[in-house]
Amino acid sequence: MSRDNQSLNNPDRRDFLKVSLGLALTSTGGVSVMSLAAAEASGVLNAYVQINADGRITIYAPNPEVGQGVNTSLPMIVAEELDANWDEVVCEAAPIAQHYGMQFAGGSLSTPMRWDELRKVGATARAMLVQAAAQEWGVPQDTLSTRSSMVLHAPTGRATHYKNLVSRASLLAVPTDGTVALKTPDQYQLLGNRVVNASAEHIATGQPIFGIDAKTPGMVYASFVKCPAIGGVAKSANLDEIKALPGIIDAFLIEGTPGPYNFDIRESYATQSGVAIVAKDTWSTFKARASLDVDWDLSAASKDNTQDIEAQALKALADGKVEEEIERVGDVDDAFANAAITADATYSTDFVSHAQLEPQGVLVSAATDKVEVWTSSQTPVFITANLAKLLNVSPKTITVHQVRGGGGFGRRLSNEYVFEAALISRKVGAPVKLQWKREDDMAFDYFRAPTYYRLQGAVAQDGQLTGWKNLLAAASADGKKANYGASYRPFDFPGKVIKNVSVEQSFVPSQTPTGAWRAPISNVYAFAEQSFIAELAHAAGQDHETFLLNAIGHQGHIQEDDPASLNTTRAHAVIRAATRAAGWGRELQEGRGLGLAFFLSHAGHIAEVAEVSVEGKSITVHDVWIAADVGQVINQSGLENQLQGSVIDGLSTLAAQSISVVNGAVVESNFDTYPLLRMPQSPRVHVDVLNSGYSPTGAGEPALPPLAPAVCNAVFNACGQRIRSLPISKEGFTIV
């Protein structure tokens, strides 16, 4: 996120900004006052707020919207400091432009990365409007206040709407960064309220607002057929036969880029090889695929078999094979030698697909020198430079429009489908709407990596957890470095909390592409860690909650300058809140159990308690209680929705989602073989948000990791069976 601070003091730039304002005034009837104000605030030309002549205040959300609610929550931050009347605010997606900085949606970062910037934007605009009113009325600024898009002068009872002050405000010198005061949380009027998503009515009435709905004149439709064995190359195909089919405009091979396909979202413009089918409508492309016969060169294709990967990984763990040390603290051997109780257990998780409900698709017009892209990408910021390289054009000729995405979960971080569509559009000479089938989406994902952990714990005579060993077997394309998401990153717990810790790994060969899947690493590691903590508590004859709280300890904020680091006070608070809400320790009928888990990821401290009943191998999840501390709450409704949804997603994934690979090709193809949770299986979800006053974090990810261990711990407490492998269907369990 480098910013061009030199532009601050560049007089030419200031002139340019004022000219821009003048143009905005004549062409829209409103004034982009913030293009000037925010330019000063952030050091670059910025345009977040437009106050229109009719009083509507348009606030642009810079980051992509894929269901996490930033189209509403980011404008709320501006509106709070601006004292805008939310009923007059129109939320819009910002264009993709350099001056908006890092326009991406990942790592639950949209909110924290924009928190300071957007507050300054709102506060600076407000300050300029106040100054304009002071001039107009000839009164001191400090006698003025603002509320609900109005500037008020209490001594005289005067009041005027912002819309009447914009012309004068836009002529003012912009306050320099740091001179405008931001509100303190006790002054917030809007933040923390329940606000209905800005697109709720569009969604409920079926407006064409998604990526799949994008249209442009002259558009044709395309399907792209890749080799089932990932990385195979199309040598030839019955193209003449395909071209003769009804509705087909063209069919051709695309050479593609050799694999393996690493998860490189910033630099890569790789595409897999395949056959493009272009037609007058989507159905014609889908139907033609049934007649397509491709001769694939499999020499460079993946030879992966998930059964082999799993067998090799479990053998490496059983053998104690170590190729690399990741973390070492204290003296682990000593801790185990002096332990009163030790435990040793191996946990594993399978490949899983993102399965966002809108399959990948994009509209790209690359037929002429003016390239346009309409995409639901989570990383639109990285498209322009890579597309320019792929097409050998200047980045200046490329315009990227961000369009709402039907779910992301990390799948839309990579842009290979954009590059596919661009190549097809260029070849066919028309704008191309590329639509992946669900089967394409499931077969050619950057999957959540399979993971294998052997955990060992040592509990001392006094009952305290004193030693922790974690040996991983990590999928690796080159045998030297773990594939994305297959390894481990040192978390504050246990590394900075337990006195003696070692984390080591070995590698297992795998060519299957992997990438970021909602709460990467945390989502699988939390299952192993928090299940194993419960195992240790049980082995030590202790109450799980007590053992967990003691293991976390009382160090406070581990790294004061890092809001994402563990704060044991916050951890204790959410654990106690969740167990209190769930009635931890209460009498349960036979076959019922409560299970607890805590995890910190993406700066969110989250505890969850699940209540289940087990009959044979059928598990009913009745209730889940979440206690969440994600710092300052922006939109209470949006936050609760993300927390509830994370529980459902976690349950959906642990139930029966597994991607298997045979000879390099993915076996599962659609929701009949890769089931998603349905309403009858859904538990009640109770949310308790602890508004701790810390800086806000995003809520898209942190509530997911604790769900699987909470449920599996509950299953153990209900029936005594310990689940150590996900999905639970592998051990014959189902969620009913």
Added chain:
Amino acid sequence: MANIKINGKDHSLEGLDPTMPLLWALRDHAGIQGVKYGCGVGQCGACTVWLDGIATRSCLLPVGALDGQTVTTIEGLATKALHPVQRAWIEHDVAQCGYCQAGQIMSAAALLEKNPSPTDDEIDHAMKGNICRCGTYVRIKSAIKTASASMVASALFYDATQTEETPV
């Protein structure tokens, strides 16, 4: 294959491949895009429309099988005002990504048109064909209950006004 009525307007299916699912005829040829593609095999329900008032997966329905039927999509659900189900969806702030919600709303509205006061089990049964990948089931269920209460209340109000106006 001849004509169908979509959201109250006559549409000709002339010239379309009879094997084309209604989903793609609506999206690519009739310009009706509220209906969504999620799976193409009748598993997810994102493509749910009403066929003669019955919630139907449009991804599995070839246009060649249609003649004279009435199709209602999310765009045609509201008549003078939003349907109570749509209002409840907004009030409960149900959607996250929103991609499945047109299908969810069409299934929920079809349920309530037949059974204005469904039990929890009846809601589960009616909605189990619609997947929400974002996991908004908790809110969908609440919204259906709100819509149900609203529809029952307005039906009672309607009955009451009818009674008043009818001389005994």
